[in-house]
Every structure is written in C-alpha cells, then in structure tokens.
Amino acid sequence: MTISDVRPRRRSDLAAFLRSRRERITPDDVGMPPGPRRRTPGLRREEVAQLAGVGVTWYTWLEQGRPINASPQVLDAVARTLRLDAAERGHLYRLAEVPEAAPVPGGEPLPPDIQQILDGLDPLPAAVANGRCDVLAWNSAYAAVFPHLVAAPPGERNTMWKVFTLPDCCNPIVNMEEEAPLHIATFRHRYSRHLNEPAWRDLVRRLEQASPLFARLWARQDVALTAVRLKVFRHAAVGEIRTRANAFDVAGTPDARMVVYAPVEQIDRDRVAWLMEHPDAAATDHRH
Numbered sequence: 001m002t003i004s005d006v007r008p009r010r011r012s013d014l015a016a017f018l019r020s021r022r023e024r025i026t027p028d029d030v031g032m033p034p035g036p037r038r039r040t041p042g043l044r045r046e047e048v049a050q051l052a053g054v055g056v057t058w059y060t061w062l063e064q065g066r067p068i069n070a071s072p073q074v075l076d077a078v079a080r081t082l083r084l085d086a087a088e089r090g091h092l093y094r095l096a097e098v099p100e101a102a103p104v105p106g107g108e109p110l111p112p113d114i115q116q117i118l119d120g121l122d123p124l125p126a127a128v129a130n131g132r133c134d135v136l137a138w139n140s141a142y143a144a145v146f147p148h149l150v151a152a153p154p155g156e157r158n159t160m161w162k163v164f165t166l167p168d169c170c171n172p173i174v175n176m177e178e179e180a181p182l183h184i185a186t187f188r189h190r191y192s193r194h195l196n197e198p199a200w201r202d203l204v205r206r207l208e209q210a211s212p213l214f215a216r217l218w219a220r221q222d223v224a225l226t227a228v229r230l231k232v233f234r235h236a237a238v239g240e241i242r243t244r245a246n247a248f249d250v251a252g253t254p255d256a257r258m259v260v261y262a263p264v265e266q267i268d269r270d271r272v273a274w275l276m277e278h279p280d281a282a283a284t285d286h287r288h
Helices: 002-024 045-054 057-061 070-081 084-096 114-123 140-145 159-165 176-191 198-210 212-218 268-276
Strands: 126-129 135-138 231-237 239-249 258-261
Touching: 002 057, 002 084, 045 057, 057 070, 057 084, 070 084, 084 176, 114 126, 114 135, 126 140, 135 212, 159 176, 159 198, 176 212, 176 231, 198 212, 239 268, 258 268
Parallel strands: none
Antiparallel strands: 126 135, 126 258, 231 239, 239 258
C-alpha cells in the first residue's frame, strides 16, 4: 500500500470517527436546548464548531475528511468538545496526521490500583514506566536498589537517560556490553510508533549529544521486542545484584509497562532485603 492509498483512507476514517463521536453527545449533555425539528442524532456540526470555538466551515471540512491543516490546539478543542478519552484523543491525532503534544514526564495518569500492586510486590523491585522510559511509579525495593533514579527530578527520572549518562563508577548496570544494545533496540521498537512526536525526538537528540555509546548504537538501527532478560546491577553498599527483568503492559495507560526484577539467587534476595532494611545506605561511596 502506498502513501497515496493511505492518506485518503485516513481522511475517510477521520470523517467516520468524528461523526460517530458527535452523534453520541446530545444537546442536553452540553447544556444546549434541543431546538425544533432536530433530525440529526447528537450535536450538529455547527454546534460542535461553536462549542470548540472554531469556524463552521473549517469543522465541516475536517469532518468531511478534506486535506486541511489542523493545529494541536484546535484538535484539543475539538477533543474536549466531543469528550474524547485518552485513547480516542490519540486516535484523532493519528487520523489527522498531527503530532500529539507530549505529556509532562511522569504526568500520565495511572490506574489507581497500580501503586498498591507495586507495594504488594515488595521485596521484588518493581516500577512502571512509559514508552519513553520515564519512570512513573515504583515500590520501596526499587527505590532501595536505584536511589539515583528515584531521587532525580521528574524530567530526569528516565532509565534511558541514566543508563547512558551516568559515569561508569556510578552506573548501576554491570553487564553494560550486553545490555546497552538490547536496551536501545527495544527502545527503537517503541520509538517507531512515535516518530512525529517532539518529546521522543528530543530525548534521542539529547542522548546522542550526551553519550557517544548511545549515538554509536542508535546508528546501527537495531530493533528488538521486549523479552525476559538477565540484568546485573551494582550498589555501592552491597555489591552486585543479579535479576531477571519481566515486563507487563499496564491496562488503561497507553505504552505504560510494569517492570519487575526477580533476584536470581538467595544472595541477590538477601542483598535487596538488606537495602530495604537500610534505606539510608549511601548510593555511592565517593564524590565527583
């Protein structure tokens, strides 16, 4: 299928999607009088335009699937008027071929039970991250093993950034030679779904500038699916901790996944337990 085939299909899907969302909202839902001789189910086009603060002609053309330009701000107004949820809003942006404004790292809403689930997994270190590797929530075992990460400001609480920018002496990953290429390859697999999003491009640009290793491996164009992996971490207070990392999708939050680190041997479990019992254990034994 060529681009010339895809774009008309997108516009057709956009037209059908907008009509279906408009028809499910009644005038009463938005505080408007029903008016006489209403034959259209839901809102009329001119009513959507009025509520969204856009021109009637422009909205009509958008709903007809015409090749017009749409800004994120205007699409946001339409999405609010049509009461689209997060999944529907993202779908609207993709059909309109407009890069979706990225949320503030750490600001993505998580299901309310997630923190309870994470806490219930103690003493297994576990955290939830989005597709860009921003860490959104974690349990006490995770905080004990990765103090550098959880102590970082929200904008820097990103595993990709920490893995490739921390000095070797403070980098928690021991098997970096094995892990770095896989880390980047699985990240690229997710990145391919967000090529037009500024936040993703900006993260890659900053990593390329900050880390020669990242730049070299990123240029290889390797792609891989997430799989169970052996990850070996070091902590200044206890030494090495060997784990198997398992990832699970989080329902209701697009791109979010829960990563659980299962210690391999008893000595690894003992070291995590000691760190949990000594939360003030120094993250490093030196200063830069």
